[in-house]
Amino acid sequence: MDDPVLLTGASGRVGQAILDGLGDDYDWRLLDREPPTGDTDHEFVVADVTDEAALRDAVDGVGAVVHLAGDPRPEAPWESVLRNNIDGTRNVLEAAVDAGVEKFAFASSNHAVGHYETERKPGLYRSDDDFRLDGTELPRPGNLYGVSKATGETLGRYYHDEHDLSFVAVRIGNLTNGHPPIDYERGQAMWLSHRDCAHLFDCCLSADYGYEIVYGISDNDRKYYSIDRAKEVLGYDPEDNSAEWDGDEKDADA
Numbered sequence: 643m644d645d646p647v648l649l650t651g652a653s654g655r656v657g658q659a660i661l662d663g664l665g666d667d668y669d670w671r672l673l674d675r676e677p678p679t680g681d682t683d684h685e686f687v688v689a690d691v692t693d694e695a696a697l698r699d700a701v702d703g704v705g706a707v708v709h710l711a712g713d714p715r716p717e718a719p720w721e722s723v724l725r726n727n728i729d730g731t732r733n734v735l736e737a738a739v740d741a742g743v744e745k746f747a748f749a750s751s752n753h754a755v756g757h758y759e760t761e762r763k764p765g766l767y768r769s770d771d772d773f774r775l776d777g778t779e780l781p782r783p784g785n786l787y788g789v790s791k792a793t794g795e796t797l798g799r800y801y802h803d804e805h806d807l808s809f810v811a812v813r814i815g816n817l818t819n820g821h822p823p824i825d826y827e828r829g830q831a832m833w834l835s836h837r838d839c840a841h842l843f844d845c846c847l848s849a850d851y852g853y854e855i856v857y858g859i860s861d862n863d864r865k866y867y868s869i870d871r872a873k874e875v876l877g878y879d880p881e882d883n884s885a886e887w888d889g890d891e892k893d894a895d896a
């Protein structure tokens with residue numbers, strides 16, 4: 643990707659994982675409603691994704707969008723997910739197709755399919771359980787935040803079919819830095835390490851695809867999400883596995 647890449651929600655946890663891994667690999671244009679707290683090597687647009695005029699300027703000349711901005715709280719109220727996640731995602735998609743953007747990677751979530759766990763937990767969090775979701779299943783959101791993520795995936799389907807935008811929704815599991823979640827087997831089953839996160843979004847920017855839904859987790863022994871589609875279509879080749887962390891508490895402060 644030679645053209646600039648717009649990264650929305652750049653100041654957040656996922657944005658920082660991507661920039662830590664890929665900061666030098668793309669011509670980034672960062673966007674967040676919060677100004678940067680320190681120096682940044684990249685162009686930075688302070689804007690809200692509900693501001694359509696600001697988005698038009700932000701997408702000008704970009705070849706791809708990685709859209710992370712939104713309310714990430716599983717318990718977020720409807721008013722917030724409607725504004726930040728649903729309206730915001732639709733605005734970014736609309737601006738992107740108007741500007742002729744080729745690729746769009748969307749931060750979806752495990753919570754879009756949270757209710758598949760209801761009748762299977764805690765067994766499905768364990769490595770001897772071979773139940774897998776693979777991205778072809780219908781959404782079963784576990785909360786209104788999950789509803790907003792499923793809606794983002796559907797918006798992407800529309801903009802792909804109507805405007806031929808290449809769209810990939812990454813149903814991100816649980817991103818933590820340095821080590822998997824501790825004393826949380828569900829979190830260990832859907833752990834996504836920082837380096838695998840950066841690599842996966844790199845794949846989203848370099849692979850060829852039409853419309854895809856993939857799971858964003860590391861290659862954990864415990865898992866109930868298949869990463870086969872991400873491997874086949876995107877070339878995802880994760881390095882980390884929550885089972886390999888040795889549990890040394892001195893590393894557990896990140």
Ligand SMILES: NC(=O)C1=CN([C@@H]2O[C@H](COP(=O)(O)OP(=O)(O)OC[C@H]3O[C@@H](n4cnc5c(N)ncnc54)[C@H](O)[C@@H]3O)[C@@H](O)[C@H]2O)C=CC1
Pocket residue numbers: 650651652653654655656657673674675676689690691692709710711712713714715725726730749750751752813814815816817818
């Ligand atoms: N961290 C995780 O484990 C997971 C994250 N996700 C998704 O990934 C995305 C990023 O999540 P995190 O980095 O963890 O969250 P975060 O809260 O650390 O970062 C989100 C960023 O988006 C910005 N933002 C929020 N609403 C905005 C708006 N209306 N306009 C412009 N900027 C806005 C915030 O200022 C913040 O910097 C979210 O969409 C979240 O739903 C999905 C699954 C798991």
Ligand SMILES: O=C1O[C@H](COP(=O)(O)O)[C@@H](O)[C@H](O)[C@H]1O
Pocket residue numbers: 713714715716750751752753814815816817828829
């Ligand atoms: O979508 C998200 O999922 C992760 C993991 O969910 P949790 O229910 O295990 O906490 C969450 O940490 C993150 O904030 C959220 O955006």
